[in-house]
Amino acid sequence: MALINVAAGEINYKIVYYGCGLGGKTTSIQYVYKKVNPGIKGKLVSIATEEERTLYFDFLPLTLGKVRGLKTRFHLYTVPGQAQYNASRKLVIQGVDGIVFVADSQLNRLDDNVESYLNMWENLEDQGDSPLNLGLVLQYNKRDLTDIFPTSDLDELLNQTNAPAFETCALTGEGVFEALRNVSKQVIANTEKE
Amino acid sequence: MSQNQTVNEYQFKIASRILERLREAIKPDYLGLVSTDGHSITALSTPGFTDTDAVASLAASSYAATRQLARLVSDSDLTMMFNEGDELNVHIAQVTDKMLLVVCFQHLADMGRVRLLTNRALGALVDAMSRYEVSSGNRSNGAFAESADEAVEMLIAEDEEVSDGPD
Numbered sequence: 447m448a449l450i451n452v453a454a455g456e457i458n459y460k461i462v463y464y465g466c467g468l469g470g471k472t473t474s475i476q477y478v479y480k481k482v483n484p485g486i487k488g489k490l491v492s493i494a495t496e497e498e499r500t501l502y503f504d505f506l507p508l509t510l511g512k513v514r515g516l517k518t519r520f521h522l523y524t525v526p527g528q529a530q531y532n533a534s535r536k537l538v539i540q541g542v543d544g545i546v547f548v549a550d551s552q553l554n555r556l557d558d559n560v561e562s563y564l565n566m567w568e569n570l571e572d573q574g575d576s577p578l579n580l581g582l583v584l585q586y587n588k589r590d591l592t593d594i595f596p597t598s599d600l601d602e603l604l605n606q607t608n609a610p611a612f613e614t615c616a617l618t619g620e621g622v623f624e625a626l627r628n629v630s631k632q633v634i635a636n637t638e639k640e
Numbered sequence: 641m642s643q644n645q646t647v648n649e650y651q652f653k654i655a656s657r658i659l660e661r662l663r664e665a666i667k668p669d670y671l672g673l674v675s676t677d678g679h680s681i682t683a684l685s686t687p688g689f690t691d692t693d694a695v696a697s698l699a700a701s702s703y704a705a706t707r708q709l710a711r712l713v714s715d716s717d718l719t720m721m722f723n724e725g726d727e728l729n730v731h732i733a734q735v736t737d738k739m740l741l742v743v744c745f746q747h748l749a750d751m752g753r754v755r756l757l758t759n760r761a762l763g764a765l766v767d768a769m770s771r772y773e774v775s776s777g778n779r780s781n782g783a784f785a786e787s788a789d790e791a792v793e794m795l796i797a798e799d800e801e802v803s804d805g806p807d
């Protein structure tokens with residue numbers, strides 16, 4: 447649900463990185479922060495535990511400047527992936543326009559990925575949204591590791607909506623911007639549809 | 641997708657005027673209208689203060705968390721939050737379902753007056769927002785999407801020159 451401020455000429459979109467704990471959501475948003483054009487980024491705010499696990503969210507605002515007279519902004523958030531933080535996840539996804547689902551490609555993270563994907567679906571439906579109507583892309587992350595699923599398996603397990611999927615390595619940033627650009631365009635297209 | 645939230649000209653103008661008046665009266669460090677989703681709608685702050693996006697995001701989420709906590713603990717609703725610090729006070733109040741008033745101000749001798757004026761402004765805001773509410777606006781102008789896509793391509797990209805910009 448984009449926030450359109452007609453008088454101030456602003457449009458704001460919210461994009462949330464979702465996925466299981468340790469999957470690479472924070473690393474992805476940190477990479478964007480590090481590498482994006484400094485002129486468009488604001489401060490990266492992280493609410494995390496001592497051990498650098500996300501406790502509430504990471505937040506990074508990007509301002510594209512004026513597009514057809516509208517100052518266009520994307521606010522990127524991550525959720526805390528650990529299962530016990532579901533109450534916080536629900537708050538972070540309020541008003542979300544697009545989701546980047548970050549899956550951990552490692553074989554031993556299968557259950558966590560599936561659980562997180564279902565949890566996302568459930569939380570969205572609880573707030574009257576659906577992954578079918580929002581912008582959605584998948585990052586198949588940690589492709590640099592060895593014990594990982596082939597992408598075809600991940601597609602079958604985690605991509606129920608046939609969303610665009612990107613092989614990524616959040617550590618080196620491979621694929622991260624491609625995924626972000628794709629979901630950004632989806633949410634823009636959705637504003638027009640309404 | 642749920643509907644876009646639109647702030648129209650009337651709402652924005654009246655709200656800006658109310659905030660301006662409150663600012664003159666209590667000289668806060670930050671004064672803003674924030675969507676419950678964490679977007680800044682309009683903000684007045686001391687010169688040089690630029691992190692209004694971060695403030696909006698943090699204020700909305702801390703309010704949402706505290707409100708949810710109240711619901712869980714005692715099934716009660718909370719429409720206002722007042723945090724008193726050694727130096728700074730943070731006051732957050734619900735204006736509409738989707739909008740919050742956030743005031744951050746230094747300790748003042750006359751806290752009662754601050755509360756009174758803030759509450760008055762809040763009342764005026766609630767009134768203005770509901771009076772001029774219109775259904776969600778839509779922008780069925782394909783040109784926006786096209787230009788926005790171009791901006792995304794150009795700007796959301798790895799900057800090869802600079803690996804870390806100024807904070």
Ligand SMILES: Nc1nc2c(ncn2[C@@H]2O[C@H](COP(=O)(O)OP(=O)(O)OP(=O)(O)O)[C@@H](O)[C@H]2O)c(=O)[nH]1
Nearest residue numbers: 467468469470471472473500526527588615616617
């Ligand atoms: N090898 C490898 N490691 C990665 C990759 N992405 C993230 N990591 C590592 O995985 C660990 C967890 O990454 P985070 O980004 O903190 O994970 P998260 O999804 O934010 O986790 P929560 O905050 O608990 O939800 C860190 O040690 C990262 O360095 C990747 O693509 N490849």
Ligand SMILES: [Mg+2]
Nearest residue numbers: 471472499500
């Ligand atoms: Mg994290």
